[in-house]
Amino acid sequence: MKTILVAIDFSKNATHALRYALLFANKLQTNIHLVWVDNTTSDESVTDTIEGELRREKKAYMKKIIEDYQPMLEQGKIDVIFRKGRIYQEVNKVAREIKAEMIFTGTHGVSGYEQYWIGSNAYRIMTQAPCPMITIRCDFEFDKTIKNILLPLDSSLETKQKLPFACNLAKGFGSVIHLLEVYNTPIKVIRKRINQFGQEAKKSLTKEKVNFKLEKIEAGNVAASILNYSNDHNIDLIMMMTEQGTTTANKYLGPYAQQLINNSKVPVLSLRAKEYR
Numbered sequence: 001m002k003t004i005l006v007a008i009d010f011s012k013n014a015t016h017a018l019r020y021a022l023l024f025a026n027k028l029q030t031n032i033h034l035v036w037v038d039n040t041t042s043d044e045s046v047t048d049t050i051e052g053e054l055r056r057e058k059k060a061y062m063k064k065i066i067e068d069y070q071p072m073l074e075q076g077k078i079d080v081i082f083r084k085g086r087i088y089q090e091v092n093k094v095a096r097e098i099k100a101e102m103i104f105t106g107t108h109g110v111s112g113y114e115q116y117w118i119g120s121n122a123y124r125i126m127t128q129a130p131c132p133m134i135t136i137r138c139d140f141e142f143d144k145t146i147k148n149i150l151l152p153l154d155s156s157l158e159t160k161q162k163l164p165f166a167c168n169l170a171k172g173f174g175s176v177i178h179l180l181e182v183y184n185t186p187i188k189v190i191r192k193r194i195n196q197f198g199q200e201a202k203k204s205l206t207k208e209k210v211n212f213k214l215e216k217i218e219a220g221n222v223a224a225s226i227l228n229y230s231n232d233h234n235i236d237l238i239m240m241m242t243e244q245g246t247t248t249a250n251k252y253l254g255p256y257a258q259q260l261i262n263n264s265k266v267p268v269l270s271l272r273a274k275e276y277r
Helices: 012-028 053-072 087-097 117-128 157-173 188-207 222-232 249-263
Strands: 003-007 031-038 078-084 102-107 133-137 148-153 176-183 212-218 237-242 268-272
Touching: 003 012, 003 087, 012 031, 012 053, 012 102, 012 133, 012 157, 031 053, 031 087, 053 078, 078 087, 087 102, 087 117, 102 117, 117 133, 117 249, 117 268, 148 157, 148 188, 148 222, 157 176, 157 188, 157 237, 157 268, 176 188, 176 222, 188 212, 212 222, 222 249, 237 249, 249 268
Parallel strands: 003 031, 003 102, 031 078, 102 133, 148 176, 148 237, 176 212, 237 268
Antiparallel strands: 133 268
16 A cells, blocks of 8 residues: 655644645555654664653654544554654655655745744755655645645646646546646747647646646746635645756746745645756
8 A cells, every 4th residue: 555654743733734644645545654853963863662751752642643543544554653863854765765655744834933843844855855745734724625736837848747646636536627827928939838738738637537727827926826826716736846956947946936835825735856858
């Protein structure tokens, strides 16, 4: 059975992310692994027999989380992994080891403050994640399904990489995919390319028998325009590609990737772009 990884730091953001992960786990029939990373400077190692009062308390808290949430997982099992080190490195290392299908973390956005480590490390985890990652704010109220998924399309080759994963999610949840062609330049060759990607996506989703809408917007501020569309169309999940330094996506997606994470009221699913050379 496949597995989902949830980063836990005992904050309300993290437990909210776990509840959201359960929605996906039940729909996709996966296990859930919880990972807590001790990022203190102590030389003590974190093992299954965690020593020290703080670590015993954390272990007891994890046990309570499993007792509370295991009954909500319709199939599969919730397991716990303890690590020590840099948070974003260890979370991604665990994701690779267990071959996670998705990573879930909580985030507080720019309007709030969370004293625990999830919020401040979410973006670092995202940029190095080996699999798709979802960030969710604790004030986002979600239903029992994902009705509307937003896929912004720009002129980068990487923008098309969102489509297969979005298609699978839409089939699982019975979602409508909103293909949004985002135009932020008067250059005709770039605008033509975006339109071409939209038509290719439309053809692919029609073939896969996935419900979709294809719309276009002129965007002075790309991130703000995407978020405005999300608010106006009851979007439940925004999908984007994370920037990598050597990809063409860096030119187009780099400036607004973190803006979306920080300012989106709805969850953001980030996929790491494959490199084009």
